[in-house]
Amino acid sequence: MDTFLLSRIQFAANISFHILFPSITIALCWFLLYFRVQHNRTGDEVWMRCYRFWVKIFALSFALGVVSGITMSFQFGTNWPGYMETVGNIAGPLLGYEVLTAFFLEATFLGIMLFGINRVSPRMHTLATFLVAVGTSLSAFWILALNSWMQTPAGFEMRDGVAFPLSWSQIIFNPSMPYRVTHMLLASGLTAAFLIAGISAYRLLKGDHKPAPRLALKAGLFAAAVLIPLQVLVGDMHGLNTLEHQPAKIAAMEAIWETTEGAPFTIFALPDEINQLNRFALEIPGAASFILTHDWRGEVKGLNEFAEHPPVMPVFFSFRLMVGIGMLMWLVAWSFSWLLWRKKSLPNWALRTLVTMSFSGWVAILAGWYVSEIGRQPYLVSGILKTSDAVTSVAPENVGISLMIYLSLYAVLLVAYIRTLFVMARKSVLVDRPEDLVTLQERHNPLTQQTAHTQQTAESTGAAR
Amino acid sequence: MIPTGEAYWLPVIFIALMGLAFLMYAVLDGYDLGVGILLPNNSESQRDTMIASIGPFWDANETWLVLGVGILLIAFPSAHNVILFHLYLPVTFMLGGLILRGVAFDFRAKAPAHDKRLWDYAFKGGSLLATLSQGYMLGLFVMGFERSAIAYAFAVLSAVCVTAGYSFIGAAWLVMKTEGTLQMRAARWARICLWLTALGLFVVSLVNPLTSANVFEKWFGSSLGIFLLIIPLAVFFAVMTVDRYLARFPHSGDFGCWIPFVGALAVFILSFAALGYSFFPQVVPGKMTIWEAASATESLWFILYGAMIVLPAIILYTFYAYRVFWGKTRELTYY
Numbered sequence: 068m069d070t071f072l073l074s075r076i077q078f079a080a081n082i083s084f085h086i087l088f089p090s091i092t093i094a095l096c097w098f099l100l101y102f103r104v105q106h107n108r109t110g111d112e113v114w115m116r117c118y119r120f121w122v123k124i125f126a127l128s129f130a131l132g133v134v135s136g137i138t139m140s141f142q143f144g145t146n147w148p149g150y151m152e153t154v155g156n157i158a159g160p161l162l163g164y165e166v167l168t169a170f171f172l173e174a175t176f177l178g179i180m181l182f183g184i185n186r187v188s189p190r191m192h193t194l195a196t197f198l199v200a201v202g203t204s205l206s207a208f209w210i211l212a213l214n215s216w217m218q219t220p221a222g223f224e225m226r227d228g229v230a231f232p233l234s235w236s237q238i239i240f241n242p243s244m245p246y247r248v249t250h251m252l253l254a255s256g257l258t259a260a261f262l263i264a265g266i267s268a269y270r271l272l273k274g275d276h277k278p279a280p281r282l283a284l285k286a287g288l289f290a291a292a293v294l295i296p297l298q299v300l301v302g303d304m305h306g307l308n309t310l311e312h313q314p315a316k317i318a319a320m321e322a323i324w325e326t327t328e329g330a331p332f333t334i335f336a337l338p339d340e341i342n343q344l345n346r347f348a349l350e351i352p353g354a355a356s357f358i359l360t361h362d363w364r365g366e367v368k369g370l371n372e373f374a375e376h377p378p379v380m381p382v383f384f385s386f387r388l389m390v391g392i393g394m395l396m397w398l399v400a401w402s403f404s405w406l407l408w409r410k411k412s413l414p415n416w417a418l419r420t421l422v423t424m425s426f427s428g429w430v431a432i433l434a435g436w437y438v439s440e441i442g443r444q445p446y447l448v449s450g451i452l453k454t455s456d457a458v459t460s461v462a463p464e465n466v467g468i469s470l471m472i473y474l475s476l477y478a479v480l481l482v483a484y485i486r487t488l489f490v491m492a493r494k495s496v497l498v499d500r501p502e503d504l505v506t507l508q509e510r511h512n513p514l515t516q517q518t519a520h521t522q523q524t525a526e527s528t529g530a531a532r
Numbered sequence: 533m534i535p536t537g538e539a540y541w542l543p544v545i546f547i548a549l550m551g552l553a554f555l556m557y558a559v560l561d562g563y564d565l566g567v568g569i570l571l572p573n574n575s576e577s578q579r580d581t582m583i584a585s586i587g588p589f590w591d592a593n594e595t596w597l598v599l600g601v602g603i604l605l606i607a608f609p610s611a612h613n614v615i616l617f618h619l620y621l622p623v624t625f626m627l628g629g630l631i632l633r634g635v636a637f638d639f640r641a642k643a644p645a646h647d648k649r650l651w652d653y654a655f656k657g658g659s660l661l662a663t664l665s666q667g668y669m670l671g672l673f674v675m676g677f678e679r680s681a682i683a684y685a686f687a688v689l690s691a692v693c694v695t696a697g698y699s700f701i702g703a704a705w706l707v708m709k710t711e712g713t714l715q716m717r718a719a720r721w722a723r724i725c726l727w728l729t730a731l732g733l734f735v736v737s738l739v740n741p742l743t744s745a746n747v748f749e750k751w752f753g754s755s756l757g758i759f760l761l762i763i764p765l766a767v768f769f770a771v772m773t774v775d776r777y778l779a780r781f782p783h784s785g786d787f788g789c790w791i792p793f794v795g796a797l798a799v800f801i802l803s804f805a806a807l808g809y810s811f812f813p814q815v816v817p818g819k820m821t822i823w824e825a826a827s828a829t830e831s832l833w834f835i836l837y838g839a840m841i842v843l844p845a846i847i848l849y850t851f852y853a854y855r856v857f858w859g860k861t862r863e864l865t866y867y
Contacts, residue, residue, distance in 0.1 A: 127639070133591055134631040135631070143605065145623055148617065159602075160831050162606070164838055166599050171846045174595045176849070183588070187856055232830050232834070235834055465621055469621070472628050480635060487642050487643050
């Protein structure tokens with residue numbers, strides 16, 4: 068394999084692994100803020116137990132996000148020097164603002180949020196949680212502004228093959244940015260909501276009768292029920308925006324080979340790139356035209372209109388996977404919310420369904436990003452820079468070595484992460500007041516027993532006051 | 533050709549900011565990585581305390597690396613490309629090390645009990661790998677990415693030196709942040725690492741001017757010669773002060789437990805200043821000046837405005853975070 072292909076696989080592996088963790092932490096921190104504020108407002112300890120359990124998962128996810136994010140920040144220089152050479156004047160400052168306004172904020176106050184609960188006032192601790200939440204969302208804003216600029220570039224001019232900024236507001240608020248940012252923030256909300264619901268359902272199934280997991284399950288499920296219709300609406304608007312600015316991507320998503328009036332929506336097919344047609348197609352007549360132009364007879368541009376277009380198969384299937392999971396989420400969120408509201412608890416089959424869907428947000432987000440990123444090919448920056456022109460001249464053996472290192476690390480870490488989440492859930496079932504202790508082993512450790520004891524005394528005196 | 537006006541001084545400001553970011557990184561993540569390298573095999577409770585002493589800070593500390601590389605990328609994109617092209621594999625190893633170290637913080641406390649020891653090895657191994665890679669990269673950078681046996685030998689020397697330096701500042705951090713037997717142990721580590729660091733700095737200071745005519749000219753061909761002597765003298769003074777302090781350790785009432793750390797800080801700052809002086813205004817030694825590598829002035833202005841507002845805020849809340857966790861590390865509970 069050559070450096071180009073290996074570098075693409077490496078970038079895909081790095082970004083796919085990285086996105087998993089921010090997609091949890093961006094929204095999970097707002098959930099934590101909600102738990103914290105509810106505790107401040109009602110004084111009910113159960114909210115704090117939700118906080119203490121989920122802040123540990125937040126810390127673990129955040130750490131994985133940070134280390135994989137640092138890896139990302141080096142990838143531009145190590146594998147894609149042409150990217151910075153061509154659009155560095157625009158990409159550089161946007162990345163710089165992410166570091167300056169978001170990374171330091173979240174990293175510094177994370178320390179106080181995690182370890183400072185007994186060292187600062189409740190108000191300061193709430194503020195720290197809020198600032199971390201702001202930091203994670205700001206970080207998403209800047210990086211998505213840059214990604215959107217790469218999809219729909221604006222506010223610049225080319226001089227001697229290098230992009231120079233003309234208007235920073237046009238660069239940041241480029242045509243696809245508002246849609247992409249909203250779509251991603253909602254996706255993060257759904258990912259966190261289904262994770263909270265899934266892990267809490269797992270605790271209930273393992274016989275946890277404490278009120279905290281039930282409360283968290285309710286918070287997660289109701290949040291999902293509110294977010295999913297919004298997401299479908301925003302997703303549709305995002306699609307229309309893409310039709311306007313990146314029609315080739317839409318044609319690939321829908322596997323429309325020829326420009327047609329009253330184009331059908333293809334539910335399933337095997338797109339055949341060589342013969343430019345769909346095999347085994349199952350279609351709804353006119354539906355694609357209706358979705359995209361809001362007219363059953365509307366004209367949709369086909370792939371034949373574009374000299375260069377993205378590969379159809381991966382974009383077509385990723386899109387269907389994303390939409391399919393979205394529909395499943397909608398069904399589950401609404402029907403289970405209704406069950407929970409009417410009967411005050413969920414039957415075991417419903418809990419098991421939620422456990423299975425714990426990581427459904429991940430799959431949908433990855434699928435969605437594959438649509439967006441593969442759909443931009445063969446360009447790295449639409450119309451300005453081809454991916455193949457940006458790649459490094461490092462020897463393929465070296466890229467092969469680094470790729471192997473990353474892949475094996477990521478495989479181990481992913482397994483360890485998922486396993487640890489369920490281990491933590493099981494541990495919390497076993498102990499009486501699990502949220503007060505870090506781990507079981509620390510409970511049996513003479514050094515920490517004292518600390519745990521002090522903490523409990525502090526809490527009981529607090530309650531006495 | 534050296535430009536005039538804003539095209540002259542904007543790159544100068546940015547190289548200063550970049551130097552500041554890398555210095556902050558070397559000091560702050562330096563002590564984190566040093567503590568990781570020093571993790572003892574024979575005491576789980578000491579490992580717990582050591583890791584707890586850096587737990588609240590490591591994440592923000594590591595961010596200085598992202599800022600440093602970020603400024604290199606924003607302000608000097610062509611230098612960024614040259615440097616990372618030559619450092620492809622060491623960067624990969626460093627990132628691998630940083631990944632292992634970073635995730636071990638959480639996994640060691642949350643994974644099943646029998647895995648804890650394994651994550652502690654990952655913590656120590658990751659810290660060591662990241663440190664060695666950073667030292668190696670610094671060495672290759674200083675030698676201008678020459679592909680000669682001397683350059684590689686210098687890079688290996690530099691890797692050992694940086695490892696000694698990080699271990700020294702890590703041990704000094706522990707002398708300041710811990711008590712009892714662990715503090716005694718840390719004082720012993722600090723004294724050994726102090727002398728290794730001093731020896732390493734001495735050898736590097738000899739080799740560097742002898743292998744590079746530019747560096748030789750800067751230090752010995754300049755009328756500033758007498759003033760430049762202040763740097764090695766100040767390093768010598770710092771080393772001797774810390775050595776005398778540690779030789780009589782412990783002192784009654786924990787007198788001056790901050791002295792080794794401040795000494796380490798002084799050594800780091802002085803070495804950085806010397807390094808900066810040796811190569812300024814080159815951003816890739818012997819190949820590229822800051823003005824040749826600089827990006828568009830519009831972009832530099834845009835980021836400078838932001839940095840002028842945000843950097844003071846960052847420094848303020850960093851101080852606040854250190855004040856919150858001031859004093860000895862006692863608590864082992866994370867939350």
